[in-house]
Amino acid sequence: MSRRFHVVCHECAFEGLYEDQSVAESQRDAHAVSSGHRMSLRDISDRNVPGPTQ
Numbered sequence: 001m002s003r004r005f006h007v008v009c010h011e012c013a014f015e016g017l018y019e020d021q022s023v024a025e026s027q028r029d030a031h032a033v034s035s036g037h038r039m040s041l042r043d044i045s046d047r048n049v050p051g052p053t054q
């Protein structure tokens with residue numbers, strides 16, 4: 001069961017998709033520190049289901 005963490009910058013085009021939360025957090029923090037930009041980190045693991053499964 002894989003996980004997905006989506007890192008997005010609100011102030012430039014930087015974004016990334018990571019399977020490891022610690023990597024996602026370090027990338028987010030590195031960009032935030034170097035640029036001063038506001039970042040979001042979302043856990044999108046539960047969106048990994050292809051299509052409705054009712």
Ligand SMILES: [Zn+2]
Pocket residue numbers: 009010011012013014031035037
């Ligand atoms: Zn940025």
